[in-house]
Amino acid sequence: MKILFIGDVVGQDTCTVLGSFLPSLKRELEIKNGIVIINGENSADGNGMTPYSANLLFKAGADVITSGNHCFKRQEADSMYRENPFVLRPANYGGSAPGKGVCLIDRGGFSAAVINLAGISFMLPADNPFKCIDDILKDTGTKNIIVDFHAEATAEKKAMSFYLAGRASAVIGTHTHIQTADEQIINEHTAYITDVGMTGANDSVLGIEKDVIIERFLCYYPKKYALAGGVYSINAVIIDIDEKSGKAQSISRINQVMR
Ligand SMILES: [Fe+2]
Numbered sequence: 001m002k003i004l005f006i007g008d009v010v011g012q013d014t015c016t017v018l019g020s021f022l023p024s025l026k027r028e029l030e031i032k033n034g035i036v037i038i039n040g041e042n043s044a045d046g047n048g049m050t051p052y053s054a055n056l057l058f059k060a061g062a063d064v065i066t067s068g069n070h071c072f073k074r075q076e077a078d079s080m081y082r083e084n085p086f087v088l089r090p091a092n093y094g095g096s097a098p099g100k101g102v103c104l105i106d107r108g109g110f111s112a113a114v115i116n117l118a119g120i121s122f123m124l125p126a127d128n129p130f131k132c133i134d135d136i137l138k139d140t141g142t143k144n145i146i147v148d149f150h151a152e153a154t155a156e157k158k159a160m161s162f163y164l165a166g167r168a169s170a171v172i173g174t175h176t177h178i179q180t181a182d183e184q185i186i187n188e189h190t191a192y193i194t195d196v197g198m199t200g201a202n203d204s205v206l207g208i209e210k211d212v213i214i215e216r217f218l219c220y221y222p223k224k225y226a227l228a229g230g231v232y233s234i235n236a237v238i239i240d241i242d243e244k245s246g247k248a249q250s251i252s253r254i255n256q257v258m259r
């Protein structure tokens with residue numbers, strides 16, 4: 001089973017470009033019956049995710065959309081989290097938050113659980129992700145388990161990767177928007193990368209117009225964010241999992257301009 005995991009998509013124009021680019025990438029990677037997971041927490045213009053931007057990502061080819069600390073920035077998205085089981089918010093945001101942090105994809109011949117968790121170091125307060133994942137793993141109904149760990153601190157992500165080694169098929173870091181070069185298979189079982197990176201404008205600071213961010217650093221003035229444009233790149237990983245054992249066989253980084 002192949003899993004294409006695409007890093008934080010920034011803005012609606014990026015969603016549209018991704019929609020044009022993804023069919024050819026899927027053909028090239030031969031992931032016909034695989035699963036496409038996209039982190040969409042920044043997919044709306046003006047931050048967060050809206051039903052409109054989520055729909056752009058589903059049209060682009062997402063099977064599951066994960067999120068993170070920006071998941072509830074847009075109130076109009078609350079019903080989407082409640083009603084669509086394939087749009088996830090961090091599982092450790094508590095039982096009273098709208099939606100869920102876990103879903104099961106059933107492909108007939110195999111199934112896979114996708115789990116979204118948020119870190120707690122330098123992040124919004126949340127339930128302990130290590131304790132939360134222990135509870136979730138008691139009952140996933142499958143050996144194929146993919147975790148989006150949306151976290152700031154590299155140490156927290158590394159610790160989670162070793163904590164889940166042999167228990168999850170993949171632990172994929174998101175949130176920092178910068179792709180790391182440490183993809184690996186831990187204990188011949190768990191595919192891991194500290195951060196899969198960002199899908200968005202190249203000439204930007206994490207997807208935002210660079211001049212706006214420079215001015216904020218220079219003047220401490222809360223200038224409004226503006227999305228950057230121009231040339232867009234996809235940051236992703238492709239993971240091959242043996243669906244009978246749930247063990248990852250390989251993980252490869254993708255960082256390429258979308259033309
Ligand atoms: Fe993000």
Ligand SMILES: [Fe+2]
Nearest residue numbers: 068069070175
């Ligand atoms: Fe984030």
